[in-house]
Amino acid sequence: MEVIYQMNMFSLIFKKNKLNSEMNKYRIIKDDTKRKSIENMAPDIIREFIRLIKFRLKIQEPSAQIKWIPIYSNIDPNIMEGNWNEDEIDNLEVGVCSFPAIGQDLDDVEKRKIYAPAQVYTKKKTYILCYVNG
Numbered sequence: 001m002e003v004i005y006q007m008n009m010f011s012l013i014f015k016k017n018k019l020n021s022e023m024n025k026y027r028i029i030k031d032d033t034k035r036k037s038i039e040n041m042a043p044d045i046i047r048e049f050i051r052l053i054k055f056r057l058k059i060q061e062p063s064a065q066i067k068w069i070p071i072y073s074n075i076d077p078n079i080m081e082g083n084w085n086e087d088e089i090d091n092l093e094v095g096v097c098s099f100p101a102i103g104q105d106l107d108d109v110e111k112r113k114i115y116a117p118a119q120v121y122t123k124k125k126t127y128i129l130c131y132v133n134g
Contacts, residue, residue, distance in 0.1 A: 009085040016042040026096075030048045030095040032091070057102065069118045095123035 014115060020039045029035035057064040073094040077086075079101045084092055101118035107109040 019046065029110055038040045041057055045128075046134050062104060064102050064115060065104060065106050066100040066102055067118065068100045069094050069120055071095065071097070075120070075122060077112055079103075079112075079117055080120045082122050092119045092122040093125045096121045 014073075019042045029038060039111065067079070072093055075082070075084060075089045075092050075094065077089070080094075082117060097118055097120050099116075099119040101114060102116040103112055103114040105113065
């Protein structure tokens with residue numbers, strides 16, 4: 001039992017460090033005390049996320065699915081929530097998906113049921129113009 005506990009702690013510490021490293025790409029925290037306090041929240045966030053995704057969704061009947069929205073995907077307000085205006089959707093794409101869509105039949109537009117839409121941060125689409133000589 002002790003070996004399993006130690007393996008789980010090692011895994012959690014590894015995930016904590018990976019999560020904080022990834023988050024630091026998007027933030028700058030100058031105050032060391034505040035940074036340490038925020039970084040120490042990572043294990044609780046990871047545990048809660050695993051509990052929600054791995055266990056709570058599996059006991060639903062029928063069981064729920066999750067779907068992470070890939071970066072650069074077009075905005076689909078039917079399965080996503082974020083900050084945008086309807087008239088600018090065509091010029092935006094997913095920059096980061098911070099929480100997956102949760103529901104049933106998520107890949108079937110006709111049958112799908114959304115319990116919780118994906119939480120996304122958007123960015124403007126970048127267009128590459130090609131000049132063809134000829």
